[in-house]
Amino acid sequence: MAGIVSVLSETICELGEGPSYDPATGSLFWFNIVHGQLLERGRSGVTKVHELGQMASAIAIIDDKRQLVFTETGLHVRDVATGKLTLHTPVEADNAGTRSNDARVHPCGAFWVGTMSKTHAKNAGAIYWFFKGELRRLFDGITIPNSIAFSEDGAVAYYVDSDVKLLMRVDCDPATGLPVGEPKLFGDHRQSPGDVDGSVVDRDGILWNACWGASAVNAYAPDGKLVRSIPMPVLQPSCPAFFGAEADRLAITSAWADQDEATRAADPQGGKTFLIDFPVRGRFEPRVAI
Template identity: 30%
Template sequence: MTDRHVRTVLPVQAILGEGPVWIGRDAALWFVDIKSRHVHRFDPASGAARRWDAPDQVGWVLPAADGGMIAGLKSGLHRFDPANGSFTFRAQPPGHPACNRLNDATTDRAGRIWFGTMDDGESAASGRLFRHAGGMIADSGLPPVCITNGPAIGGDTLYHTDTVGRTIWRAAIRDDGTLGPEEVFVRIEDGAGHPDGSVVDAEGCLWVALWGGWGVRRYDPAGALIGTVKLPAAQITKIAFGGPDLSTAYATSARKGLDAAALAEQPEAGNLFAFDAGVAGVAVTPVAV
């Protein structure tokens, strides 16, 4: 891709920035720093930013249809109230090991949450993909992996990522929320980094953040690589489309695991970046509650 005018828009220097989501009713981008246990809100029109402390590692926040917010903490799903900063426990994934935490999430057109769990020590294959609907959490039935990532929705298709295995899978979402057979969508080659968070744009193409890959890639619906955007940090975790026309891409990044030499090479690591996507995204469907 051509130069997309990549810039830092919020120098938060997150240890593990994740989960960016544009919430239209707020005209703001929300994201988290998992390891610092922070929820962030950024208003690009004014440049204003706010931060809330979470009681545990927080993987994501999503808007709810009733005007509230749902957060994925290490222990499970919580209601999050920005007005007073409170987190109220709602539900825990079935069979959730104490060593696991919630990692990444998205919603489908029916307002169901699709979210993954992972071994917090990043070694055991105990991560699973779950579906939340009607107040209940159900296992998706997909095989466990160490680090689940990038659940993304394109129409009635779910994309999900095995980060350690460098593989992005996809499966059809049936009307009842169950999944059809999964198939490999794309494998990331050695030396290009590991696939992290992902999102689908208005043209049905999948954007994939690359941990250790210094940027993001765009794949067409057939799985062909059609674009790359380089960023000034190695560990890019996820992007979201935002702004009035959803054509600005926001990317979270991380400083986790970087030594002094690496941080000297990439002083902007952990910041929130933005660039001109050249294509619009798709508005996030609020969680049905």
């Protein structure tokens, strides 16, 4: 697989996360969570940095003029033209100890969003479901929510507590994005190197996962079997997104957070955003229904 990974953006993020591609503008958006920055790389290849003034980690498209940004205080409508944020739905806004983390839009337009402690305190986070103005808590007692992803038909959801390393799947109502029944184990990664971080699911049902701490992006078949592993030139890849006009490549964020001086010196590209030039049958993120 050598030679298929290249740098998409040289801008270094301490904690790069939450990439999402907008096919209408050809722009990739992602976040430097702990510094409250939204990054944008358009067709020109230039990376813009938007200061948000608070920690944020995920973005979804509402329409051509508005986005929905998930921050440490909740879901904010962002005006694309001005960058102005307007709080739409608070999410743990009264808890200064938590922040936003992983999130993804279900095919019906529902938004699954995860929270966690800013200090990684055990079991302080949760995963919520947001749809057309309604917010519900789905799962609590989570330390680091990640790998929120959905099958193309909306019938299956995935998620993980990266601290526990048990990747779960749960049946969903395709019309609402709500779980149906109890979560079941999809993959036990407790003995595997690294941690299960962000994921996306392609049109073939393959789950592409960034393996934080193990320098890899791993692909799992619908039965949970590992079918491919792509080496990454960074220790901590964090999250993938389908990228390009055909959604047939993968963009991958990364981070240098939590590294000591020696580890950082050995991982000089940590925090950059990468392109995996390997054909995938990806799909664009659905628009979120607020």
